[in-house]
Every structure is written in structure tokens, then in C-alpha cells.
Amino acid sequence: MIRSLLSRLRGLWLRRYFVWHKFVKPEIPLHPLSWLPEKFCIQPITGSDVSIIDGFCSDNEVELIIRQDPAILNALICRASMLAGIPVDQFSKPVLGASDEEKFIIKGPHAFNLCLLLETESEKVNLFDESVNLQIEPRVGRAVCWANDDISSDTSYVQLNDRPCKYIFFGSSLSNNGYHKSKHFELKQIAMGAPLSGDEYLPDGVWAPGKDHLENVFGKPDFLTDLIK
């Protein structure tokens, strides 16, 4: 009797957030992966707070970024937000620029910084940060992100020198700066998934198996898929 009562109470305790959200709708953040380009490779630099991301944007998106198309800028903020773990509405206005022969320094009291390179250059540029001095070969879609140790100061910066290079910079703080509202971001995850055509780029060991594969594997008709159709 007591054991059963305790078990019921425990069940109710486990469900407390579920029950609460029947009355108060939970706020669902944007699903970051819906916004990614085809391939996105994160490479942390050992012993530092710097990461290099290749494929942060696709070649096709560069033109739109240079034209400052709001939809693409929002998508880029979503990608940066995923890495930073900071909501989209805490990112400040993106700054599009080009370094020239004079040294260009980006400074700011940001918690998280991301500099996306928009040109491919065979010669490397220098990127300095407090924790690591890097030389990076600019490539279209290559981003460098880093976090600031002291959020309140202007200490962290990136310096692109010697070589001209187009870039766009994103910074975020730890509070809402009022520049973006999350309602400005379209909820892409509402769309239903579409089957693979077979022409998509997929990693090794991932493929479009065709409609008979399941029946071949299990030796019986595909009842659930038929039900969905």
C-alpha cells in the first residue's frame, strides 16, 4: 500500500514539467541543424577557445551575404548561435568589411565572436587572439570563432592584416541587445522532410536505398510507410 503510494508520488514528481507545460506552452528555440549548409566541419584549436569552421556558408550564399540579404544573415546568426549556445536575439548587427593593406582590428565587448571569410586567398592572413596566434589561409565559407575570457572588457580581437580579404563579423553578448527578435526567424523545422532523390552529397555509408530496401531486409511489406501515404 505504502509502496504503491510512493511509486505514484514518484511518477507525479517525474512528470511535473510535462504537466506544467500543458498549461504554459514551452518556448522552443530554433532547431539549429535545419539552417546548416550541406557540410559543416568544426575544428577546435587545441588549448585555446578558438575553433575553425569550414563550410560555415556555401559558395552560393556568399553573393547573398555581400548583398546583406536578411534571410541569409538570419541563417548565419542561427548557425553562430548553435556554436555559442547563445540565443539568436543576443547577437548584434553583423558587420561586413574588407581588410586592406592597413591593419584591420575588430574589437568589442562580445562574449562570442565569429569572423566568416568570404574570399579564397592563397596567401595566409594572421588572426590574433589572446590565447593563440593563428595564420589562416582564407577560404570561402571558413569561419573563425572565439570566446572572450573577460566579457566586460575590450581585450579580444581579430586582426586581418597584409592581405585584402572580405569578411563578415558576428558578435554576441550575454543579454538581449534588442537588435534581433527571435520571431523574425522563420521556423524552418515545421516543414515535413522530403525523400532523398539520390543526387545529394552524402558521407560514405549513407545512401538512398530505394523503395524496396525495407521489404528486402525484413521480408515483408512496408506497412507503416503505406499507412503514412
Place this chain on the structure above:
Amino acid sequence: MLTKDKYSYELQRSTLRNLPSNFNIYRAGDTGVSIVENFCTSLEATMLISKAKPFLVPSQIRSGRKNVEFSGRISDTAMVFGPERQDQSLIPLMSRAAMLVGLPYTHLESLVVTRYGPGGFYEQHIDHGKNFRVDRLYTVLLYLNTLDKDQGGETIFQSLNLATQPRVGRAVTWVNKNPDGSGHLETNHAAAPIKEGSEKWVVQFWFHAYKMFSQDFAESALLTNGDNDFNRQLPDGVSIL
């Protein structure tokens, strides 16, 4: 003591800093499914398998208000993180999955490791429902060992015309539900039977729209960042001065 905002930022920062090398995310066309290569290292996968082994029991499915064994699901499962068992060493992996779905790791349901032995399989099913136990918004399915095509065990998304072979450290992630609660039925998937002499190990991360447990492990989670891969190669075209 860190404030909540500062804490979650620090945890994310630590998660990003401790990602394995070549953490590659591939979008599988417009299916809504993403494939992540190198989600975990081989060492982390082995650690998860060894943590699960002592607790394996025959897998069940939810039927009404009860859990029952089902002939369409032949496997063993072990809960490695849940109300009864909270192992802080798993938090780095949980935070990594949380980064992919944009939710805090406290929205994770129990962490369940599944072993498919020879002949093991799971017929077509969806991961979500209206009941509390299956009210799942996102799934991250992580393979803990590698199987060749002739060993079976692929995950088949029939409605999306997609199949993935198990590779150690490969994660497959998809959206089960929309924020309005409507479900994605096209995410129905199956685990193909395992051939004789092989076995498949996976771990499922299921995220709910709301918090599932309230513990935050604060500073200790920041200190236990799994397998630090300090011999990382620098990306092509990058050097340290």
C-alpha cells in the same frame, strides 16, 4: 558561483572547446535528417558500452500505460543516465547532443544504450507520441561501433529514402515534433537485422520540449570534459605562429 546565463554559456564554451576533431555535420538533402561524423571518440564509445553492460535487460516498447516486450524489437537496453542513475561523466556527451538541437541538456530523457545481438532488429517505428514517456521533440541516435554493409544493422528511413550504416562516433539526428505538438510521421525508421557473428551498440538521446530533470551539475560538469583529444591536427591551411 556562476549565474544561470553565465553557467550555460560557460558549459557551451567548454563543449565547443572539447569537441572531437573533424566534428562534421552533413545535411541529408531536405529529409530533415542530419548526420554527424565524429560526434564522439572511440574511447568515449567504449566507455559508454562498458557502463551499459552491467545493466542490460530485454528491450520493451510502450503499450498503453505499460512497458511490454514485443516480437518486432529484439535487443537489450540499459539506462545509463536517468532518475535512478546519474553519471556526471556523461554530461559532456549530453551537452554535445544538446548543442545540436539548441536545447539545454536538462531536457534530455533518460539516456538508453541498446545492444542488438545477432538476429537483433527493430521493425519500423516512430520515436514520438503524446504520452509523457514518448513526448519527444528531437532524437540524436549515436552509433558506438562500426558494422560493414554485409553485417546488416543499418538504420532505414523508408519514407525519406535514407539508410545509414553504423560507424563508431556517427550520430543521426532528426526532428520528431513541431513546436505546435504535431508529429513528423515521415521519420518512421527501422533497425535492420544483424547478421550472425556481429553486434550493434547505439545510444539514444531523446529531447523533450521541457526540462526532464532539474539537477545542474554546475562546476563539476565543466571539469569533466570526457576524452580531451589534445593531439588534434590543425585544419588544412591553418598554422600557429
